[in-house]
Amino acid sequence: MRYFILIFAVLVLIVIGVAGKRGDITRNSPIQIFPDMKRQLKLRPQTPNGFFANGLSSQLPQPGTISQEKPMLVGGKEVYSFEDAPVNTGRVTGATNFIELNALPITEKLLARGHRQFNIYCAPCHGQTGEGTGITKKIGAMAIVANLHDKRIVQLTDGELFNTVSHGKGVMQGYAAQLTVGDRWAVVAYLRALQLSRLGTADDLAPETRAKLK
Ligand code: HEC
Numbered sequence: 001m002r003y004f005i006l007i008f009a010v011l012v013l014i015v016i017g018v019a020g021k022r023g024d025i026t027r028n029s030p031i032q033i034f035p036d037m038k039r040q041l042k043l044r045p046q047t048p049n050g051f052f053a054n055g056l057s058s059q060l061p062q063p064g065t066i067s068q069e070k071p072m073l074v075g076g077k078e079v080y081s082f083e084d085a086p087v088n089t090g091r092v093t094g095a096t097n098f099i100e101l102n103a104l105p106i107t108e109k110l111l112a113r114g115h116r117q118f119n120i121y122c123a124p125c126h127g128q129t130g131e132g133t134g135i136t137k138k139i140g141a142m143a144i145v146a147n148l149h150d151k152r153i154v155q156l157t158d159g160e161l162f163n164t165v166s167h168g169k170g171v172m173q174g175y176a177a178q179l180t181v182g183d184r185w186a187v188v189a190y191l192r193a194l195q196l197s198r199l200g201t202a203d204d205l206a207p208e209t210r211a212k213l214k
């Protein structure tokens with residue numbers, strides 16, 4: 001009986017010692033009796049390695065690689081989303097300067113799309129006219145919402161507006177997850193139309209319309 005208790009106690013200690021730490025977080029590899037190729041040599045991101053000549057573990061697409069993505073057509077040229085192109089970044093290729101004008105040609109269709117998306121994604125805060133008096137202001141959910149007719153914002157480049165819509169600014173979040181690249185440029189185009197509606201003078205009207213006004 002004495003031996004039984006002793007052996008039992010030792011067994012309990014062994015079981016606790018081996019299995020008791022299960023559930024703890026560890027970076028050690030688990031004991032694997034049949035490894036099943038689950039653990040293999042690999043290149044970790046951000047870790048220098050001698051495998052590729054440039055030392056990076058993530059390589060840029062090799063020439064001849066065919067993307068599964070459908071490219072965007074910009075001025076008759078195909079542009080993929082990974083390219084450093086003004087339409088993707090709002091910036092001059094290879095530089096950090098914002099582009100001055102919309103990367104897409106301004107068409108009635110683009111403005112209509114921008115109108116729709118602006119009223120869905122921007123109007124709740126900025127209001128349908130862009131003054132910053134949307135519903136979130138009314139219910140007090142957002143203290144200060146930018147007035148998009150502010151002189152400073154009117155003077156921003158289209159590229160910077162695109163950047164703000166994509167990545168956000170200050171307390172405003174980015175809308176890249178909700179709006180495609182094309183939609184973001186459409187919203188920028190529509191925002192310009194909203195701003196112009198406040199800045200226009202009678203001289204901008206067609207002569208016949210101006211005559212009617214007088
Ligand atoms: C949830 C509320 C909210 C929504 C939705 C929202 N904004 Fe904003 N936006 C803000 C706030 C708040 C600011 C002021 C940010 C700051 O200065 O910290 C701002 C600022 C801006 C600015 C000025 C940036 C600058 O340079 O100061 C622009 C332009 C703008 N928003 C455009 C848009 C557009 C276009 C959309 C739709 C895609 C949009 N916003 C949707 C809350 C919102």
